[in-house]
Amino acid sequence: MDHHQAAATLAGLLEGNGRFVAGAPRYRRDIVAARGAAPEQMPGAVVFTCIDSRVTAESVFDCDFGQLLVVRTAGHVPDRAAVGSLEFAAAEMGVSLVVVLGHERCGAVDAALNAVRADTHDPRSGYLVEQLWQPASQALAETAEPDAAASRAMRLQVRRTVADLDRRASLDGVLIVGAVYDLDTGQVTLVDEH
Numbered sequence: 001m002d003h004h005q006a007a008a009t010l011a012g013l014l015e016g017n018g019r020f021v022a023g024a025p026r027y028r029r030d031i032v033a034a035r036g037a038a039p040e041q042m043p044g045a046v047v048f049t050c051i052d053s054r055v056t057a058e059s060v061f062d063c064d065f066g067q068l069l070v071v072r073t074a075g076h077v078p079d080r081a082a083v084g085s086l087e088f089a090a091a092e093m094g095v096s097l098v099v100v101l102g103h104e105r106c107g108a109v110d111a112a113l114n115a116v117r118a119d120t121h122d123p124r125s126g127y128l129v130e131q132l133w134q135p136a137s138q139a140l141a142e143t144a145e146p147d148a149a150a151s152r153a154m155r156l157q158v159r160r161t162v163a164d165l166d167r168r169a170s171l172d173g174v175l176i177v178g179a180v181y182d183l184d185t186g187q188v189t190l191v192d193e194h
């Protein structure tokens with residue numbers, strides 16, 4: 001499958017992230033911009049990220065209204081409605097790129113790590129913890145150091161989400177890449193696939 005368009009879109013997003021990091025965003029995203037974009041949208045990509053209040057995809061990639069679709073679930077768990085939204089974006093809006101964006105100090109990942117350590121969990125967060133149990137337990141098997149385990153589990157979950165989406169025939173032709181957002185620097189770094 002030719003990912004030429006998707007690769008160009010990804011390069012554009014990373015350029016936008018560079019502007020964000022440099023403190024020189026191109027877009028104000030004010031009411032004038034909102035009105036300008038109101039008649040129609042032509043988004044080139046979907047960012048599938050966590051619900052975390054510190055991870056604002058439009059800011060992180062310096063995108064204007066109408067340029068970016070955003071799907072969010074805690075820990076970017078790819079459950080049915082989230083995947084259906086990605087399928088819809090690909091089929092109906094011609095989006096050719098999905099960026100799965102994890103982030104440091106993820107509360108969802110931390111909840112799963114704590115649950116694995118205690119071998120029990122709060123039933124209210126049970127669904128999410130179940131979904132994140134595998135990367136959390138794998139990370140803890142590799143390292144007991146808390147920060148390292150959290151970072152490892154988050155990266156495993158990014159790769160797992162990318163692999164899950166890659167397997168789906170409904171997303172054939174869509175370039176799916178994993179990336180990590182650094183809360184302190186604002187930098188987005190691609191996660192190498194393997």
Ligand SMILES: [Zn+2]
Nearest residue numbers: 050052106107
């Ligand atoms: Zn998170």
